[in-house]
Amino acid sequence: MTDLFRRRMDLAIDQATDAGLTGLLVTPGPDLIYFTGYRPVITERLTLLVLAAGRDPHLIVPVLERPDAVRAAGAGAVTITGWADGADPFAAAAPLLDPKGRYAVSDNAWALHLLGLQQVLPGAAWTSMTTALPMLRAVKDADEVRRLAAAGAAADAAYEQIVGVRFAGRTEHQIGTDLAALLREHGHSQVDFTVVGSGPNGANPHHEMGERVITDGDMVVLDFGGLKDGYGSDTTRTVHVGEPTAQEREVFDVVLEAQQAAFEAVRPGVACEEIDRIARDVITRAGYGEFFIHRTGHGIGLTTHEPPYLVAGERRPLVPGMCFSIEPGIYLPGRFGVRIEDIVTVTGDAGRRLNNTSRDLRIVA
Structure with missing residues (x-):
């Protein structure tokens, strides 16, 4: 499955580049399952997959959930970083992002998480995944x-x-x-x-x-x-x-x-x-x-x-x-x-x- 997920991520990055995007920010839900097979519990804690040209795919997860993420999505397809309670997850995500970039965000991302990213990256631009890449998952294998x-x-x-x-x-x-x-x-x-x-x-x-x-x-x-x-x-x-x-x-x-x-x-x-x-x-x-x-x-x-x-x-x-x-x-x-x-x-x-x-x-x- 690692090869399948990597092909999907590479294709998505190419599509994002063609659409004038810096990258994709994938949150828990169908997009994250599609790209990694990982189905975390959806909570207020930030889980975020960053896909961008020139970077290896990177998944940020709560540190207490990192073992589950490694079992589900590790296997060489993504780099996985944990952040601990009490730390700022958005500050942990910021170094992976272009402060002036334009990102498509999963449609079902929590407003809490998008607002947190906007606060640490006020110069970045954001759009919904479906608006920017409506056919991302439309063609089935x-x-x-x-x-x-x-x-x-x-x-x-x-x-x-x-x-x-x-x-x-x-x-x-x-x-x-x-x-x-x-x-x-x-x-x-x-x-x-x-x-x-x-x-x-x-x-x-x-x-x-x-x-x-x-x-x-x-x-x-x-x-x-x-x-x-x-x-x-x-x-x-x-x-x-x-x-x-x-x-x-x-x-x-x-x-x-x-x-x-x-x-x-x-x-x-x-x-x-x-x-x-x-x-x-x-x-x-x-x-x-x-x-x-x-x-x-x-x-x-x-x-x-x-x-x-x-x-x-x-x-x-x-x-x-x-x-x-x-x-x-x-x-x-x-x-x-x-x-x-x-x-x-x-x-x-x-x-x-x-x-x-x-x-x-x-x-x-």
Whole structure:
């Protein structure tokens, strides 16, 4: 793994240089995991990886955590320095930084830490990692795609089981609890969300789950995911309790058509916003454009939401190895919602779904 992490750090330094940056300041969270494999406890104590051209990668950690850092991230990939309680961690970091430099900082850095760095380096400039290098982690290697595919397959297995339970007469919370348990049963170490939006609650894309009792005739949106072996799953299927009405069937078919059209458009070189436009055009032509109220997709990897984003204005081209959701939806306030979502990876000439359960409207009891 040392070689992999070093390649990632070297590539990031090259990208930073091309973007006019002096370097990158990486704090605990997905960026630090990506570059070192180190997952420290996130506290007020400063942990900071400094990546800059002409310098070996350097990780500053609380001295009491240095043994853990050496085991996780040592192995020759980085130089590790500990700082002791009572010392100034920002003064310890300052010699590694250019006092007039321009640095990209991990998006999830604590304000406490960034403000401390600003105080000791008032002449430096700072920007967010995503603003400066939005595609830093967007293109996955073969192992990352494999992990995402395994997470998607586990989520698919959970879905195939949840549609076999009884929905009518049970609360959204009960279905969501069952779904979370199934994700863990199929290897998820972390469940991040279980949206169970029944009837009118399905018109809220992020409803998650509540105490509403599901009844015969409800459309139910199931959106769920988490982490398996460090990489994310995220899929949505919409089911119906009993037979749907003609309009429910119509809305579902429009969303299905939009999702399929967007998937078929995936190939290298296509702008991210074009995938959004294609899905949106299908829904707009059917007369439901005002009820598609979010972007068509988001990237996924070590976190559930990360670049690239499939949204109007994002003109960056798709690149082989990018992985993202395609999830158009229609939400009729006070009535019901429909969303269909798969994770898709870009191949050499097309797209490949990482979720493979049926996208047809499933009738549940």
